[in-house]
Amino acid sequence: MSLKILAVDDSRTMRDMLTLALTGAGMEVTVAEDGVAGLEVLEEGGPPDAIISDINMPRLDGFGFIEAVRRIDRFRATPILVLTTESAPELKARARGAGATGWIVKPFDPQKLVRSIRMVTG
Amino acid sequence: MGTDPMAEIRAGFFAECEDLLQSLQDALSAMDEGAGDAETVNTAFRAVHSIKGGAAAFGLERLVGFSHRCETVLDDLRTGRLAPSREVASLFLQAADLLADHVRAAQEGGEVPAGETLLARIEALTGAQPVNAEPPIDFSPSLIALDFASEDDCSADAAEIGGRGWLIRLAPREGLYRSGNEALHLLRALTTLGRTGIRCKVPPDLALTEDAAEVPRLVWTIHLVGDVERAEIDDLFDFVEDVCDITIEPGPAELASERLPPEPPPAPVLAFPGPHHDRSGLPEPPSSAAGLRPEPAAPEPGAVTLRVDLEKIDRLVNLVGELVINQAMLSQSVGAAGLANPEVTTGLEAFMTLTRDLQDSVMSVRAQPVRPLFQRMARIVREASAATGKSVRLRTEGEGTEVDRTVIERLADPLTHMIRNAVDHGIETPEARCAAGKPSQGVITLSAFHRSGRIIIEVADDGAGIDHAKVQRVATARGLVAPDAALSEAEISNLLFLPGFSTAGSVSALSGRGVGMDVVKSAIAAIGGRISVSSLRGQGTTLSVSLPLTLAVLDGMVIGAAGQTFVVPLSGILETAALAPEAIRRVGPRGELLQIRGEVVPLVDLASHLGFRAPDGNARGGIVLLTARDDGGRIALVVDTIMEQRQVVIKGLGALLGPVPGVAAATILGDGKIALILDPADLAPAARSGPVPPTALAG
Numbered sequence: 001m002s003l004k005i006l007a008v009d010d011s012r013t014m015r016d017m018l019t020l021a022l023t024g025a026g027m028e029v030t031v032a033e034d035g036v037a038g039l040e041v042l043e044e045g046g047p048p049d050a051i052i053s054d055i056n057m058p059r060l061d062g063f064g065f066i067e068a069v070r071r072i073d074r075f076r077a078t079p080i081l082v083l084t085t086e087s088a089p090e091l092k093a094r095a096r097g098a099g100a101t102g103w104i105v106k107p108f109d110p111q112k113l114v115r116s117i118r119m120v121t122g
Numbered sequence: 123m124g125t126d127p128m129a130e131i132r133a134g135f136f137a138e139c140e141d142l143l144q145s146l147q148d149a150l151s152a153m154d155e156g157a158g159d160a161e162t163v164n165t166a167f168r169a170v171h172s173i174k175g176g177a178a179a180f181g182l183e184r185l186v187g188f189s190h191r192c193e194t195v196l197d198d199l200r201t202g203r204l205a206p207s208r209e210v211a212s213l214f215l216q217a218a219d220l221l222a223d224h225v226r227a228a229q230e231g232g233e234v235p236a237g238e239t240l241l242a243r244i245e246a247l248t249g250a251q252p253v254n255a256e257p258p259i260d261f262s263p264s265l266i267a268l269d270f271a272s273e274d275d276c277s278a279d280a281a282e283i284g285g286r287g288w289l290i291r292l293a294p295r296e297g298l299y300r301s302g303n304e305a306l307h308l309l310r311a312l313t314t315l316g317r318t319g320i321r322c323k324v325p326p327d328l329a330l331t332e333d334a335a336e337v338p339r340l341v342w343t344i345h346l347v348g349d350v351e352r353a354e355i356d357d358l359f360d361f362v363e364d365v366c367d368i369t370i371e372p373g374p375a376e377l378a379s380e381r382l383p384p385e386p387p388p389a390p391v392l393a394f395p396g397p398h399h400d401r402s403g404l405p406e407p408p409s410s411a412a413g414l415r416p417e418p419a420a421p422e423p424g425a426v427t428l429r430v431d432l433e434k435i436d437r438l439v440n441l442v443g444e445l446v447i448n449q450a451m452l453s454q455s456v457g458a459a460g461l462a463n464p465e466v467t468t469g470l471e472a473f474m475t476l477t478r479d480l481q482d483s484v485m486s487v488r489a490q491p492v493r494p495l496f497q498r499m500a501r502i503v504r505e506a507s508a509a510t511g512k513s514v515r516l517r518t519e520g521e522g523t524e525v526d527r528t529v530i531e532r533l534a535d536p537l538t539h540m541i542r543n544a545v546d547h548g549i550e551t552p553e554a555r556c557a558a559g560k561p562s563q564g565v566i567t568l569s570a571f572h573r574s575g576r577i578i579i580e581v582a583d584d585g586a587g588i589d590h591a592k593v594q595r596v597a598t599a600r601g602l603v604a605p606d607a608a609l610s611e612a613e614i615s616n617l618l619f620l621p622g623f624s625t626a627g628s629v630s631a632l633s634g635r636g637v638g639m640d641v642v643k644s645a646i647a648a649i650g651g652r653i654s655v656s657s658l659r660g661q662g663t664t665l666s667v668s669l670p671l672t673l674a675v676l677d678g679m680v681i682g683a684a685g686q687t688f689v690v691p692l693s694g695i696l697e698t699a700a701l702a703p704e705a706i707r708r709v710g711p712r713g714e715l716l717q718i719r720g721e722v723v724p725l726v727d728l729a730s731h732l733g734f735r736a737p738d739g740n741a742r743g744g745i746v747l748l749t750a751r752d753d754g755g756r757i758a759l760v761v762d763t764i765m766e767q768r769q770v771v772i773k774g775l776g777a778l779l780g781p782v783p784g785v786a787a788a789t790i791l792g793d794g795k796i797a798l799i800l801d802p803a804d805l806a807p808a809a810r811s812g813p814v815p816p817t818a819l820a821g
Contacts, residue, residue, distance in 0.1 A: 010168065013135035013176040020127050056168050070300075079302045085175055093364075101302035102361030107179040119358070122307040 003027045003121055004046070008038035008065060009054035009083065014106070018052060021110035027117070035060025039068055042075065049121045050079040052104070052113075055091070063098045070099035079120035083108065135176045137429060139225045140494075142169040146218050147497050154211035163206060166214070167196040173225065182228040189224070191241050192217050198248045212504075213244050219501045288346040288355060289373035294338035297365040309342065311358050316348020319377045347377050432527065435487055442481045443771040449477050450768065450792035478769065489524035492570045492579070495534060496521050499541050499568055506545035513552055513562055514545050519569035525577055529649050529669060533579070536645040540581045540665050541566065543639070548583035548663050558660065560584070573668075576693075582664040588657035590614045597623060615655045619643045650786070652803070670786070678770045678799065680791070682763040683743065684729035687797040689770050689789055690759070694802045696748045701760060712737065716746065716758040723748065726805055727760045732784065749802035759802060768792075772799060 005027050007018040015031045022029045030045060032038040034057040042048075051069065055062035062082055069075045079101040084091050092103055101120050104113055146169035149162045174189035192214070198204040220237045227234040290312070294305050312318055323341040328334075346355070352370065359368050453470050456462055496518045507514040525533070549555075549564035556562050567582045590611050597603045597617045609617075617623055621640040646653045650670045657663040678689035699718065706725060707715040714725040725746070730737040743762030750756060770789040775782070786801035 011172040011175060012138045013131060013179065014172075016131040016134055017179055020131060056171050058165070058168065077299065077302055077304070079304075085171065085178070096297075096301055096364060099301055106175050116361075119307055119311045120303065120361070122304060122310055 003049045003117065004030070005050050005052060005117065006030050006032065006038065006041060006045075006048040007052045008032045008035065008057070008062075009052075010034050010057040011054070014054065014083070017108075018113075021108070021113055022117070024110070025114040027114075034058050035062065035065030035068070038065050042069065042072070047074060048078065050081065050101075050117050052081045052083060052117075053100075054083045055095070063094055066095065066098040066100050079117075081113075081116060081120065132180055135180065136225065136229045138176065139173055139229075142173050143218065143222050143225065144494065144497065145169050146221070147215075147500070150211050150215045150218055151500065153206050154208060154215060156208075160200075163196070163200050167193065167200050170196055170221070173221070177228065180228075184234070185224045185228045188237065188241075189221060191245065192221065195244050195248055204248045210247060213240070213247070215500075215504060216240055217244060219504070286347070286350070287373040287375040287377075288344075288350060288352075289371050290344040290346060290355065291341065291367070291369045292344065293341040293367040294362075295365050295367065296338065298338050298362060299336050301361075301365060303362050303365065305338070305340070305342065308358065308362065309344065312344055312346060312355075315350045315354055315358070316346050317377055318347075319345040345373055345377055347373075347375060430487075435484070438484050439488065442477070442484050446477055446481065446769055446771045447790050447792075449473055450770075451794070454792035474769070481769075485526075486524070488527050490527050490530055491522050491524050492530060493521035495530050495537065496568055496570075498534065499537060502538050502541045503545060503566060506542050507549075510546055511551070512545060512549050512564060514549050514564045514566060516541075517565055517567045519567065520571045523570035523572065523577065525570070525669065532645070532649050533667075533669075536642040536667075537568075537579070537581070539639075539642050540667075541568070544581055544583040544585070544663070544665075548585035550586050554586070558586075577669045579667045579669065580664055581667075582662060584662040587659040587661055587663055588615055588618070588655070589659075590657075593617055612656070615657055618655060619653065676770060676772060676799075677767070678789075679747070679767050680765040680770075680797065681728075681747070681761045682765060683732075683761045684734035686729070686732075686734055687765070687791065687795065688728070688761075689797050689799045690747060690749070690802055691786075691799065692767065694749045696750055696756060698764065699746050699748065701742075701744045701746045718748070718758070721756075723756045723758045725758045725760065728800075728805070729760075729762070731805060747802070749805075751803045757802065757805065759805065770797075770799065 003026075005022050007015060007022070007029055008031070009015050009018065010033050012033075015033070019029045019031060030041055030048065032041045035053075036059045038051070038053065039060070053062045053065055057065070060068070066080050066082070069078065069080060080099065082095045082100045082103045083106050084095070084103055085106045095103060102116060104116060146166050149166040149169070152162050153166070170189050170193045174186055174193055177185040177189060195204065196214070199206060199210065204210065217237070217240055220234070220240060223234045226232070292305065292308065298305065309318075309320055312320075321343050323343070325339050328339055355370055359366070362368075449470075452473075456466055456470065500516050500518075503514055503516040544566050545564075549566070550558070550560075552562040555564065565584050568580070569582070570577065570579045572578070593614050594603070594607075594609060594617070597614075597620070598605050598607075600623065602617060602620050602623060603609065618639045619642075621638070623638060623640065643653050646667055646669075652668045654666050654668070655663065656666070677692040679692055679695060681688050681690060701716075705717045707717055707722065709715055715722045716725040717723075727737060727742045729735050729742065742760050745761050745764060746758040747761060748756050748758055770791070772787045773789055775785070775788055784800055784802075784805040785798050786804075787799045789797055789799055791797055
């Protein structure tokens with residue numbers, strides 16, 4: 001059973017790279033280009049096993065997106081990994097405050113990303 | 123698929139960069155015009171941020187370095203540490219230009235000026251410390267081998283691994299489950315590192331009720347044995363170190379259970395007494411029976427775009443052209459065979475409508491708004507005004523006007539030159555402007571719009587206008603015009619386009635690079651366009667470029683003159699009329715004017731003008747077509763017959779023929795014959811007679 005991942009990032013390049021890395025590891029990837037679109041996908045599609053989200057996005061940024069996801073009861077425990085360019089502690093703290101499960105520092109190492117996803121999804 | 127997916131993503135990245143640079147440019151321009159709202163600033167920040175992110179993924183260090191430094195200051199702007207202002211916007215606009223250069227250099231190779239001065243000025247805005255070191259890039263793009271050793275493989279050869287032992291204590295705190303983490307997953311991950319013995323300490327008063335389910339109260343101790351580095355364990359707890367109490371210390375290199383008979387190998391040894399503790403009590407995400415939708419479900423907020431190879435579209439355009447010819451031949455042969463009953467006719471008409479729709483759709487694929495081109499000009503204005511010490515603002519109008527893509531590309535150079543000229547020669551120095559009672563900042567207006575079937579692009583400055591006396595002096599000095607020539611202002615303005623004309627007195631580093639307006643004129647002519655100039659002393663100069671709508675197919679009127687068949691584009695015909703001999707007025711030995719409804723219009727006998735017969739008032743036909751010229755004037759073309767109105771396919775005349783005034787292209791008619799497509803605006807009566815050629819240039 002392959003893992004289903006929702007990747008939310010406003011950069012097409014990043015979405016492509018995430019898709020490439022994750023499908024290469026046998027995961028199924030759905031993408032959305034900002035927080036609002038991400039929530040729409042969650043509403044319409046089946047629940048993903050994990051979510052990856054960027055922070056800086058138009059319309060609804062990563063923090064707002066994670067908070068909104070956590071407010072939806074069935075996604076309260078869905079692992080959400082945040083993509084950040086800097087591993088700044090205050091960013092991590094803010095992401096954690098919003099309900100993020102973990103973080104991936106961009107540019108990401110595909111193997112490490114896959115490992116992290118495998119870990120948080122068990 | 124032989125293509126390297128990374129190469130494709132890389133190409134995609136550069137395509138995305140173009141869009142990002144565009145939105146950066148837009149946001150900064152808005153800021154420059156006074157919009158300093160949060161979303162504008164955010165948009166600019168995100169654009170730079172995304173460029174940096176992608177660049178880092180591809181190891182484009184210089185691009186990362188440059189964008190990082192811009193981003194840092196944009197972040198200050200975003201968080202309010204720096205207030206938006208004209209100065210800030212204009213510095214960032216320059217930085218955006220340089221960023222575009224960096225992107226291009228990253229894509230195509232080549233050097234970029236480091237822009238140290240500019241960066242330093244930007245960083246000085248906030249007093250930020252200059253960042254010397256580029257941010258570390260800890261990931262070099264490698265071929266992605268995504269095989270992850272599955273969990274089962276790892277614990278197998280435990281016996282061979284000597285290794286060492288670790289004692290780990292894991293006590294989740296509140297927040298572990300709320301952040302979507304799960305102790306069980308951590309334990310599982312630990313088992314992949316080596317051999318483990320795991321014990322769970324369950325408090326005696328553990329309430330197995332629903333509301334207590336999410337309060338972490340269990341404490342695990344893990345004995346991990348294997349060739350495991352401390353860093354690997356730390357790594358594993360990276361996500362939870364703030365929501366768990368974790369201690370890690372060296373322990374015995376042998377598990378207690380290993381002294382006992384067989385250990386159940388792969389599964390974590392969840393050995394805890396007491397009632398069976400199921401996960402955390404959180405609802406398990408419903409197992410994905412429904413599944414995620416297989417394709418990206420999210421609708422793009424803006425325009426959805428697809429990048430298509432231009433060649434494919436060109437092939438499509440050609441095929442549509444062939445289809446139109448084919449359709450014309452079909453209707454011709456149906457008529458010739460006497461098969462034209464109502465049903466066949468209706469069918470043919472429907473066929474024609476479809477062909478036309480198809481053609482429109484294909485052409486609209488090729489058409490692109492002039493917006494990116496105009497935006498590039500904003501940069502030219504900035505650079506040129508900086509180089510000349512003038513203050514100039516670019517206003518753009520009609521950026522949404524769509525022009526054929528190839529035309530846009532080939533328009534860039536002449537337009538650049540026109541803009542440079544406008545800044546350099548058109549706009550006066552701030553002092554001169556003030557003296558003339560004008561605002562010290564000059565304005566160049568770049569606009570695009572449609573007029574009578576053509577696209578007009580205008581560069582208008584509010585400068586001093588053309589000094590006609592000086593231009594004529596120069597032209598006379600260069601032997602371009604006779605010393606005693608009496609020229610109208612329009613004619614003098616057109617002298618600017620003559621090869622060899624350059625007002626030497628005003629050659630500067632900027633536009634006086636040996637490229638004169640004649641080069642601009644021929645570049646415009648090469649894409650089927652014409653250029654004209656108008657100027658008002660003291661109020662400015664307007665250069666107007668008129669371009670054909672590049673169509674593969676056009677609506678034309680098929681006419682006959684002296685036994686030849688011609689096509690006149692319908693868009694150029696204002697009206698048709700019978701030629702009444704009493705309405706003809708003679709001017710000079712050969713000139714004729716037609717008086718029509720109180721106006722006088724130059725009369726041109728098409729057949730003799732093109733050399734198919736000698737001028738002969740009696741031999742010519744009795745029909746005139748009134749056609750429009752770019753300058754708003756009209757000419758009356760005398761033709762013999764009007765045959766029909768139809769769609770024709772434009773076929774180029776080929777390079778061997780060279781430009782023939784008045785002839786734009788050729789076409790193949792339904793009967794297989796070739797007919798010339800005329801450009802009536804170019805059929806000016808004075809073209810071959812006057813002492814000076816200005817009218818021909820204007821035409």
